[in-house]
Amino acid sequence: MDWERDAGKLADQVTDPDSRWLAPVARVPRHELIPRWWDVDDSGGWVLRVGADDPEAWLRAAYADRSLITRVGPSHADHAEPGDRPEGLPTSSATLPGLVVRMLRHGRLGPGLSLLDLGTGAGGLTAYASHRIGAENVTSLDVDPYLTGVAGERLARMGLHPEFVTADATERVPGSYERIVSTVGLPAGPGLRPVLAALETGGRIATTLGRTCLIVTGWKHADGDVVGVVERDTAGFMLTRAGDDYPPALDELFDLAEDAEGDERGTGRYPVVDVANAWELRSMLEVVAPGVELGYAVSGRVRTARLxxxxxxxxRASAEWTDPPEVHQGGPRRLWTTLERIRNRLNTEGSLPLLGAKVRITPDGVCHLSRGKWHASIGDR
Structure with missing residues (x-):
């Protein structure tokens, strides 16, 4: 299979001609890390793709700058049978190479520096880093023993032998590292403590915060604080998980929000928006109201969002196209009102004070953000 040509084209696409990541991307046979994956069919359901069944399509998928979903709920594509139709959210993937390279750049790797890759997935970041700084300096961690095991086997066939660790990073992270790059969204607060403890003094971390698009980078100081910035760059990664799947969604509340009258009914100021795909809005909503889950549906010209x-x-906010929505709200706080305050600030000031903000992460995992007169903390409640 002539994968080298396709890998070279991918490297040209996601790196610069003088980039130190050009050669690693070009040298990794990415298709070998993704022999099977889940795709979405015309009905919106998950369907299995098997690379060996269509080698040309396999190469096109593997060497495109796109993420390939390898696990849905507890169902890994490697173990699936033709006709299987899993339900649920993606729980593992082969991250798009362009984003992998960006995260590696944010991590500022160098020869001889020890790296922890948080979130093995299909093993792409581990492979690129092993080529760049030497596999002996790379450790890859994932909560799923199958992922760490099979990635280890596949990289070994490429002649790469980094260390693989199976652990829940929100509970413990064995070892200590000069660089940590995370391709899962880490939770601010107690779940971040083990990762911070594993970062050596003077070391650097690059990660996103769970349920946000915010890429946070920083250096660890002698007092244990990590000091840095929210990069002027964005990424969306899956949340960390402790078991085979994510905890059940708040289905009863979603059902209530489907058609309940609520404690308050009114007309919204702004059109209905798919908050999950409006990344800055989603990120600020997580800052001011951590833990909100989202739903969005379109029926003809009617758009409905549920928080x-x-x-x-x-x-619940519902309207035809861009008309002002009818809003119903219930419970102890007014979630749509909170979202509209954020949108009002965005419209008034032209931006939100997130990207470029200063960050201080204390050893307890709390992330303190500041930009000008604006201050906020994530993980302290």
Whole structure:
């Protein structure tokens, strides 16, 4: 299979001609890391793709700058049978190479520096880093023993032998590292403590914060604080998980938000928006109301958004196309009102104070953000 040509084209696409990541991307046979994957069919359901069944399509998929979903809920594509139709959210993937390279750049790797790759997935970042700084300096960690095991086998066939560790990074991270790059969204607060503890003094971390698009980078100081910035760059990664799947969604609240009258009914100021795909809005909503889950549906010209929170709050906004929505809200807080305040600030000031903000992460995992007169903390509640 003539994969070298395709890998070279991919490297040209996602790196610069003088980039130190050009050769690693060009040298990794990415298709060998993704022999099977889940795709979305015309009905919106998951369907299995098997590379060996269509080698040309396999190469096109593997060497495109796109993410390939390898696990849905507890169902890994490697173990699936033709006709299987899993339900649920993606729980592992082969991250698009362009984003992998960006995260590696944010990590500022160098020869001889020890790296922890958080979130093995299909093993692409581990492979690129092993080529760049030497596999002996790379450790890859994932909560799923199958992922660490099979990635180790596949990289070994490429002549790469980094260390693989199976652990829940929100509970423990064995070892200590001069660089940590995470391709899962780490939770601010207690779940971040083990990762911070594994970062050596003077070391650097690059990660996103769970349920946000915010890429946070920083250096660890002698007092244990990590000091840095929210990069002027964005990424969306899956949340960390502790088991085979994510905890059940707040289905009862979503059902309530489907058609309940609520404690408050009114007309919204702004059109209905798919918050999950409006990354800055989603990120700021997580800052001011951590833990909100989102739903969005389109029926003809009618768009409906639902927001629910573990404290029992919920909101539903529905309207035809860009008309002002009819809004219903219930519970202890008004989630749509909170979202509209954020949108009002965005419209008034032209931006939100997130990208470029200063960051200080204390050893307890709390992330303190500041930009000008604006201050906020994530993980302290």
């Amino acid at each position: 629910v929170h573990p404290d029992g709050s919920w909101a």
